[in-house]
Amino acid sequence: MSGRPRAGLDFDLEQQTDTILQLDQRATWFYEAVGSTIGMAHPTPGTGQVYMTSKRDSHGRLLRADRTYRLHVPADVPSAQFWSLTLYSEDTRRSYDNGGTDSRSASLDSRDQQLRFNDDGSIDLYIGPTAPPGAETNWMKTMGQDGWFVYFRLFAPAQPFFDKTWSLPDFEAV
DSSP states (O other): OTTSOOBSOOSOSSSBOSSOBOHHHHHHHHHHTSOOOHHHHSOBTTBSEEEEEESBBTTSOBOBTTSOEEEEEOSSOSEEEEEEEEEEETTTOSBOOOOSSSSSOSEEETTOTTOOOOTTSOEEEEEESSOOTTOGGGEEEOOTTOBEEEEEEEEEEOHHHHTTSSOOOOBEEO
16 A cells, blocks of 8 residues: 555554664554554464555555545455454544445445455455445545545454565555
């Protein structure tokens, strides 16, 4: 995602290393998430969870609420339990308030029976002010012009995530 996917926790648990005092990294994490667990910091195959995040599209532009984007999730997501894509407001860091009338929620996950998967097992998810025709069940609505970011979570991540044989592409503007 965003060409440079990163784990949610992109700093060591110790605040000071031999080369850096990790204040900026910690401020970013706590601004976005406000907490952490061992499972988040040190995930292992089959347990815990991993968080991938993005704030930019495939061209390096910040994600905006007045544009529509597609995230193509390849088949065989490496998760023993489920995966989820959750949309957050850049301004408030809360789950995105999309008005609650045109879309079901600010999160889509693999347990949702309404999602429409592609024939090869992959899935296209959309985020933007309007759903592309026929993609309403795979869409999260945005409003206004503010920025947003996502967490793509793998619950009980499997080995292909860790050895990087499976990865997410960037968001593409539609």
